[in-house]
Amino acid sequence: MSQSSLHRPVTAQDVAERAGVSRSAVSRTFSNNGSVAQATREKVLKAAEELGYQVNMLAQSMNKQRSTLIGVVTTRLSDPFRSELLERLLQEIQQAGFQALVTEINSEDELEPTLRRFTQFRVSGVIVTSGQPPSELVAECVRMKIPVVAINRESALAGVDIVKSDNRSGAAMAANQLLAAGCCHLAWVNVAPTASTWSGIARAEGFRQALNDSLATNEIRLTELTTEDASYEGGRLAAYRLCHQEFANDSTSNPDSKSSKKPDSIHKNKVEQQSVDGVFCANAQIACGFLDGMREHGKDAPKDFQLIGFDDTPQTRFYSYQLSTLKQNIDELARKALHCLQQRTKDPERPQRVESVSVELLLRNTSPNPYQTRNPQHLDNMLKQQHM
Amino acid sequence: MSQSSLHRPVTAQDVAERAGVSRSAVSRTFSNNGSVAQATREKVLKAAEELGYQVNMLAQSMNKQRSTLIGVVTTRLSDPFRSELLERLLQEIQQAGFQALVTEINSEDELEPTLRRFTQFRVSGVIVTSGQPPSELVAECVRMKIPVVAINRESALAGVDIVKSDNRSGAAMAANQLLAAGCCHLAWVNVAPTASTWSGIARAEGFRQALNDSLATNEIRLTELTTEDASYEGGRLAAYRLCHQEFANDSTSNPDSKSSKKPDSIHKNKVEQQSVDGVFCANAQIACGFLDGMREHGKDAPKDFQLIGFDDTPQTRFYSYQLSTLKQNIDELARKALHCLQQRTKDPERPQRVESVSVELLLRNTSPNPYQTRNPQHLDNMLKQQHM
DNA sequence: CTGTTAGCGCCTTCAT
């Protein structure tokens, strides 16, 4: 059952000799490539079993000019969403018979050396969940026919397929939900543009766009809060700033007279005076932090404001948070990523694909049920949006 | 700068020709192994640069009978502690010039095929953060001189080094802290023994042992709560059960007359009647769940009971939890794991090492500051413990 | 269906 007590690993040669066949026969039975008689196959298998033979993947890969490795690049694994995504990705990769090569990078610069390392191992594919693949490198991958797929990020590069959540629609759903609930002073919390991810940008755009009409009629007001990073602490500090700023506004009138055209909405006074009552956060970490920051100032959702976050991470479901969130379908993202890889392996020349995975609005404690809403018109928008 | 437009990857041969030297010269400059004249070295480097040459790691590894890969096996990456550990591990691995091969397993059974796959790639080392490596496989690794290190788990196997947190002391610190705070009905929440991890078992033992004296004198009482899995939900359900059980105890007297020898402690009545006032949870997920479960029943820490968890995961620091925890030094765990790997690479025959990393008690909101304690005697124990 | 042959790209003696 186990290999003989040699200190040298068992090779196909050893198996061949023991089975009384040639190396090729062994090779064929294990790569079930060429045809091999049932009898010899069994002999080989038996000998292999007895010797404890294991294919040397390095040799095999080198020969095939391609390994069964798939490179995955991530960042900030301590972010629950990212680790969940990685987890699912690993499962898909393993299930498809590959082995994951994973690298964590801290900055865009590290992406290039990472990809280079991947190609040195002749990986069968690369999955990028962070950073912008440098075009030069991607070109090299394309030339080597190594499929590259990017998750949740823009990439104009022709060679790489994209799998992403429908961040725009998600953000629009959040916007409409808040409108439908009658919020009139919305805020959204996102990381500063310089540090933002592509997802963050898409969500911001989606949110703002869904609000365009209401903003035009001055029905509502929108405050934009930025954070340094996409973390809990970032969200918390945003809440601090909001609270202090509102406090300041209460005591001193802010001379915001840049707009020459006075708002003529009937809501004018209400809108101008109202403190923030509906908040959208770019991700779950920020949302939790924001909620806690507000709580520290004696305000809570949904009592004092409503709150919707992105990414249905485990902690948002916790009793002490019960955040309403937009849930990304991680399973689907992972599945499609692998599917793209496999498709492009078959046809390396196929045009770039962009797979969009829809997002689900999960209403929990921090925002009310739409059926109890005060503004049915926006509710309609919201429902339409959901079925897009 | 980039390679010529061949569809074939650049080989050392190509570089050699362009530089006007032999393949060996190229090999030597890149593996800086043999000695090579400065002049030729530069010629080679230049040619390599121009051609965009990259060492083929597969070929290199195959030749050296060893790759620059390090296998890492994990489970339940969605658990914040595990993903943080993986993150640090990856950083260490990369910094040491290796590339991580990571596999997620869902059950012990998957460990064997995983290790086997690792050996097929002739990894330079294996880090196991989950499961019990089967002795047979480990023996194979030892024979192939592949270092194996296990993190936070017991392994009697001679070949594998162990890096672990001092779970026992940590649990004892928790126990003494609770005693010092004057708790007299302690409880600990852990996963059922059948599903427990080695860390969980060590923590349970440490906790119980530190309580031995107080239990012997009937000064305190200890309730053991078990959960199905080491999850938030598990902790929450444990809290449910506790609450319902205590409710039951209040309305009906439970005929617990198994003990023939009546307790003679002066605390007798107090101890017997007192509901749980000090809780220790085997990990952070459970602790958060437990706290929330209690909150759902209108009880909160530190008002109604004190709570200490293990693993200082980010969420335990959140404002809405502020759990007191035992903090594992993840950096140190990762660092030592890699150090062990490297040491054993140098000396494959060295005796098994067990590296213990000390743990820190972080007092936050769910348990009081020791300097405001009511029972200085136990405080002394605790302080001694901390400096062990 | 099977064995033989010729590499895959690199490292490592071994002479020079």
Add this chain to the structure above:
DNA sequence: ATGAAGGCGCTAACAG
């Protein structure tokens, strides 16, 4: 210090 030669373990194309 350098080049030539042999081999790492496997696969693939070719005869038989």
